[in-house]
Structure formats: structure tokens, C-alpha cells
Amino acid sequence: MALLKISEPGGRPAAPAHSLAVGIDLGTTNSLVACSCGGSVQILPDHAKHELLPSVVHYREGQAPLVGEQAKAAALVDPGNTIASVKRLLGMSAAEISSMDRVGRYRLDATRDAGAPAILTAAGPKDPVQVSADILGVLVERAEGCLRGKLEGAVVTVPAYFNDAQRQQTRDAARLAGLNVLRLLNEPTAAAVAYGLDSQDQGNVVVFDLGGGTFDVSLLSMQKGVFEVLATGGDTALGGDDFDHVLADWIASRAELDKPLDALSHGALMHYANEVKHSLSSDETVALSYADWSAQLDRQQFADLCKDLITRTLNTCRRVLRDAALTLDAIDNIVLVGGVTRMPIIREAVADFFGKPPLTNIDPDKVVAIGAGIQADVLIGNKSADNFLLLDVNPLSLGIETMGELTEKIIPRNTTVPVTRAQEFTTFKDSQTAMTLHVVQGERELVSDCRSLARFELRGIPPMVAGAAKVRVTFQVDADGLLSVMAEELSTSKTAQIQVKPSYGLNAGSIEQMLKASHEHAESDMELRTLKEAQLEAAQLIDAITTASEVDGKLLEEHDSQRIAAGIARLEEAVAEENSVRIHELTEQLNRISSDFAARRMDLHIGKALRGESIDDAEHPAESSESP
């Protein structure tokens, strides 16, 4: 928890001298960490001055995992214990992982629930959240070494097209690595921020983000520091790796290699294909030689091989333009993100499609981390947030299953977040007293074609004739793109509420457990850190409430202010006793007790604008147009 207090709602938090906050690009192929220091954002390097950390983890028995270059090297000799491109596995079921793992490289832990798969390694079963956390841990260490201090917060980027399960798991991984996540930020938005603040651009920008394993296109409008995402689209199963696969398959068939390849030869072939792909970015023609086969490959041939992949990316651009209701000539700039966009065949295809060359002055591998670093600096309070705001959208429609296994969309895709939307449903049988709500995400009509996010039940509906009960289901998506759902029977006010956790993933309990386990094993002073954080969080809250009461005490009823005073006293006691769990509980409790007061204060101060008071009333004869 960062240590800022709100001195006045709506004003900027009074920040300490400088809080350490970083932006992290947790990539499929490489990961980076960036920090704003002295006005510019720097990518933080490791001891050997490497900025990119390969997102590869190698597990060893009884030893700490290797992450990065060393793990990448280990992949060649010990592929079974080396996990690469783990980002592609986030949010996946066991069946999905098996179907993606074409060469049977990974053995899955059979004792695990199919919804929460883990890969067996020499260091025990590891699920995608743990593997991601191991990568993040190295970045945290790197940042804390470079910056000589504890990190107080981080912005972690995710592909705009990530679904709820993938977002949740990314956040869980960050928590597991001990990070305070200020915000999950969509990668294309981060890239636009990196470019926008450099050039103070205005206008419409397309971000074309082709990463190792995912593809995103976002269309943003930039106006006076406000970045508004108009539409986003993409493909979570398309990336630079696919170009390697196309090339590897072509080489395998030309060189008449035995099929199927074992894990070791497959790894070697993929490695070679990747090298060839890189050579084709600088050379027009590459001489190939693999085993006892040799041939020539030029860029045009390569472009032809990859034609389907390139067409898929351009079709996504078309859909995004249509969703934003804009035509090609309304696009002012195109930003390229991801190392894959260095490929000349991609740059040419993009330039042809948009009729103008894309911007390339920021390194496409670093642009996302840089944007995240800027946003982290703003959110932690180091930089003024006046006129700097990101308005993002939810990338996939959210809905609920209705009769006939059909999806009823409640929040369509490309709706600006945060968003709250409610819909009413009714019973279909006489005397029906319970209702199961199945929350799904996706664009298709049939529930089975969408991703299932959660199921929960609303019980205790009073028996009535079919169609008489009224159940209001409310969906709320926060600024991170995470969903919570609430259902309420209107005649009895029976409620059921759920913070949607991915069906494929860990529940809150297992995350807590893993956190605990990692604390116990870590040599660091996690426990002390937890206590310090809890104490500081408590102090911050008490301070905020005390200041607020001084300014706006008149908003409080006598018994409210007594309850708040008692809550503060209890919390202060717990702080003195140094019991972090108790401090945490009481902080939550005080938060709840004071929530009404906070809402009233928010309404009084910022809410003025929403009540129309900050807008000149004389300007609008609103009342006169009402029907007589």
C-alpha cells in the first residue's frame, strides 16, 4: 500500500518526496521494468546491462529457479523443466494447455483440478501464476537494486484483449511476487501514452501490437492529455511465435524431417527458425542449412508463407476501425509495438493498409514498459495527474446465460470502463425459489462458445407464479477491467454477490496460502514488511478521516461520529500491538464504517460537477424543454 493521504478529495494527494513505482511489461517473450527518474522514463537494466529479461523460467530440484537468459539456454538441454511463453498459458484449462503444447513438452500435474492446471517440474508442480510470479520477482529485485529502495507500487500491463481470467491471474501473479498493483494497464494504451507524452499529439492513433504470443489493435483518440480508447480488438492466439512455427513447419517439410519431432529436436528447430526470422529482418535473402539440408529463402517467399497470418492482423484492424466508426483517412498516426513489428514484411503491410508509414522512433520492445512507467508515476502521486487520464474499454462482451443456452449481453465490448449496468430477469417456473446465474464472456450467441467466468446462485426468492419475481443482475467492471456481479430479488431485497474469479485459476484461498508459503520460505523480511504496510495503511486511513472530519464534520450525525471515533480507537490499539492481521481487519472495518461519510464528502466536493453546480446554469434552459 502506498503512503499517500488525500488532503482534500478532488485535489491531488499530498505525496511524500518521491515514491518508488515502476511499470512492468510482463511479456510473452521478454519482460521489462521501467521507472520514471528525473523527468524521463528509464528501462532498468540488470547487472550485465541487459534491459530485456527473457520470460523463461528453468526449474531445478532444491534450488531457486533460473529466470531469463540462463533459463533460455537451459531450454535447449532440459526443455521439460523450462517454461517459456507462460503468458500464453494464463487462464487456460488443462485441456487447452495440452492442445497448445504441440510436442508434449510439458507433463501436467494429474492431481490438480483440470480448471487449475500445473506443470510438473524438477522443483514440483508450477502453475502459470507461480511461473509468472517468478519472472516478476526477478524484475522487482532488479528494480529495488537499481533504485535502492522498496517498491511501493507497480503498473502491470496486459494485452487489451485479455479476458477476465487472464487479468485476474496476472494480478494474482503480481501479488504473489509481493507487488502492490496500482493498475492493470492495457498494453496498447501504455504504448500510446509513451508516444503521446513525447510529442503532445492530438488526434486518432492506431496501436498495432504484435507480441510474441498475442496480437492487439487499439484505436485511441488523444485530446489534451486524455487518452480515450475508442475500440479495441485482437487475437489472443496470434503472435511472433506463429511466424516461427510457419517457418519451422516449412523447414521440416522441405528438409523431410521425421514426424513427429521429439521435444529436443523440436526445440532446436524452433530456435533455428527464430534465427532465420531475425536474419530476414536485416537481409533480403538468407542461406538456410539444417541437418544435411540447405536452401535459400528470400523476404518475399517468407511474406508469402506468412500471408494468412498477416491477413489476420489486417482484418482485425478493419474490425476495430468499424467498431470505432472511423475511416482510414481519420487515422493520424500508427504506433508499432512488439519486437515482431521490426519485421519488414509487417511494416510494409501496415504502411500499405493505412496509406502512411507507422511511427517507429520508440523501440517497439520498450514502448509498453515506458508507458506503464509513466502511468505508475502518475498513480503513485509523483506527477500531477491534472489533465492526464486514460479512458479504457472492456475488450469482450460480458453477459449471462439465459433460456436455451443463449448469451444475453449485459455489457457489450468496447464500452468505456468503469461501467455499471443492470438488467432484470424473471423466474420461468411457478414457485421457483432459486436462480442460477452463469456469467460468460465473449461475442458468440451460444453459451458454449463463450468463456465461462462464474456460476452463482440466488436463493430465497419468494414462491410466485412464473414471471412475477424480478431479479436485478448488476455487472460492474472497474478501471482494471475486472468484473464483479451482484444479483438482487427486488421484492425481498435478497442479494447474492460475487467478485468474479476465473473458473480456470486459483481461488482467493489458494492465493493466500501461496503467499503465506512464499513468505515462510523467502529469506526476505516479508513478515515485517507486511506489518509495516498494515501499520502505514492504518495510519493513512486514520489521518485521512481525522482531516476529513475537521473539514466536513458537519456532514456527520452525532452517532456516526461516535462510531468512527470508536473505530479509530480500536485500530490505534491494534497498531500498537503490532498484529498485522488484526490491523488489517480493523482497517477494513473502519473503511466500512466511514464509507457513507466518504461518499457524502466525495459528493460534496467532486460530485459538485456531477450535480451540475460547476456548470453555468444560465447556459442551459434544461427545465423549459420538459413537457408542460
Place this chain on the structure above:
Amino acid sequence: MQQINKNFFQLFGIAEIFEVDQESLAEKYRGLQVEVHPDQFANAPESEKLRAVQLSSYLNEAYGTLKAPLKRAAYLLSLHDLNVEQVDQAELGMELLVEQIQLREFLEELPEDESALAELESLKSEVFRKLEQRQQSFSSNLEISDLIAAKKNFNEMQFLSKLLKEIESGEEKRMGY
């Protein structure tokens, strides 16, 4: 949850009419969002964050409604206590139904390949023109508080918008994406 007691038009301080200056609406929206967005409360207590989510959501809902002509029209009718969900067959009139059936038949009979693209394009501009006419009529209906005529025009706008979407998806299918 405390309610916000300003309707969408009052929120932006604009007149409750169909004609809305989109540029000034967008500017007001951005200005208000800078004040209430949850990111401005990243380090505030949980309760304030929650309220920011509520206020920011309401603002997004308001902007999304006033930005889109069809949603704006429906909202205006609802402010006059008209239920836009309920459509009476008689309210639509034979003329509209026949016109719709004809347009749809024409759409269905087009060849399923690229040769239909030119026809689709001209059909699209025809439907678009009709839609604009209906929007103008809707606007004048409201001005003189002729709610019955406004509702009828609204129903037609709904039909035409839906048809436009179908034409567009037909175009996409034929272009192969």
C-alpha cells in the same frame, strides 16, 4: 449506493433536446472524467475509490447514451415517461412494415460474393439518408411535444439502424473478414 440525481442532460448542463453538439459534449465529458475517474483515487481509501467507480460509471453511461443518436432518442422518450421497449404493431403502420420487408428481401436476394458490394453500398446510403430524415422529424416532433409522432419516428429509426448493421455485416462477409 447513493444515487446521483441529475439526468444525463443535466449532468452535462445541456438542453433536453435531440440536437447535441458532439464536440462540446466530448469536451465536457473529458473534463468531468478527469475529476471523478477512479485513477485519480488510486491511493485513496477504499470507500472513496468505490464512490469514484460509481460516479465515473454514471458519467460513462450518460456520455454513451447522449453520443449515440438512437440511444439519445430512446432516453429522451423515457424522460417523457414513454416506454421504448413496448412496441405496438398498430403503432408501426403498414407503410413502414411493407418498406422494411421490401428492403430486407432485396438484401437477401443479393448474390453472396463481391459482385454485390456496389449494390450494398448504394443501399447503405439510401438507408442512411432515410435514417437522417427520421432523426430530423424526431427532433421537430419533440420540439412541439408531439410524443406520438416522436415515438413512431423512433421505431422507424430503430428499424433502419438495425438494417444498416445488417448491410455492414453483409459487406464484411463478402469482403472476407
